[in-house]
Amino acid sequence: MVTLRTYTLADAQILSEYIKHPEVVINLSDGVPNDYSIKDAEEFINKALNENQFRFAIEYNGEYCGGIGLDKIVGHCGHKQAMEIGYWLAKPFWNKGIGTHVIKQICELGFSELNLVRIEANVFEYNKASMYVLEKCGFIKEGIQRKGAVKNGEIVDSHRFALIK
Numbered sequence: 001m002v003t004l005r006t007y008t009l010a011d012a013q014i015l016s017e018y019i020k021h022p023e024v025v026i027n028l029s030d031g032v033p034n035d036y037s038i039k040d041a042e043e044f045i046n047k048a049l050n051e052n053q054f055r056f057a058i059e060y061n062g063e064y065c066g067g068i069g070l071d072k073i074v075g076h077c078g079h080k081q082a083m084e085i086g087y088w089l090a091k092p093f094w095n096k097g098i099g100t101h102v103i104k105q106i107c108e109l110g111f112s113e114l115n116l117v118r119i120e121a122n123v124f125e126y127n128k129a130s131m132y133v134l135e136k137c138g139f140i141k142e143g144i145q146r147k148g149a150v151k152n153g154e155i156v157d158s159h160r161f162a163l164i165k
């Protein structure tokens with residue numbers, strides 16, 4: 001069974017272990033350090049809680065296994081009904097349908113509870129699994145921002161997807 005719940009500081013140690021796995025962190029925004037420490041995790045969790053961010057820990061059969069959230073989009077001309085989705089799962093939990101399930105769930109919450117009309121996702125060019133899962137969840141690819149992102153000092157294309165209410 002897959003559930004979403006609020007983070008607690010007790011998640012920090014396992015969060016840091018899971019997220020810094022090279023096959024996970026390579027797909028996340030360049031702001032996520034490759035050597036993600038417990039202190040980084042604690043800061044992330046405190047910020048999520050203190051700023052009342054729309055972020056959730058993912059549990060699979062009661063076990064913490066990843067995170068998902070909706071973030072404000074910077075520079076969107078004050079559009080408050082559009083947000084960006086971000087998500088990751090620990091490697092041992094891949095390919096069990098969890099990603100598809102939680103992306104659908106948080107999008108429904110975003111549309112119903114946050115009154116969103118648009119949810120965006122930005123995916124590095126090499127992340128085929130994430131693109132495939134987004135399309136399974138109804139997202140449409142709107143285009144490719146050529147050389148639009150940086151990861152570990154490399155410039156890469158960024159594929160833009162969106163789901164509309």
Ligand SMILES: CC(C)(COP(=O)(O)OP(=O)(O)OC[C@H]1O[C@@H](n2cnc3c(N)ncnc32)[C@H](O)[C@@H]1OP(=O)(O)O)[C@@H](O)C(=O)NCCC(=O)NCCS
Pocket residue numbers: 023024027028087088089090093094095096097098099100101122123124127128129130132133
């Ligand atoms: C992207 C991610 C969340 C997907 O979660 P998941 O729980 O493994 O996804 P699901 O099990 O729901 O679906 C995976 C599907 O992708 C397919 N897939 C796996 N690897 C693939 C690849 N390299 N290319 C294309 N499809 C792939 C699987 O076969 C499966 O398809 P199916 O449902 O038809 O069987 C997970 O891989 C992850 O955490 N990756 C690292 C972090 C990340 O990429 N975050 C997103 C940044 S944009």
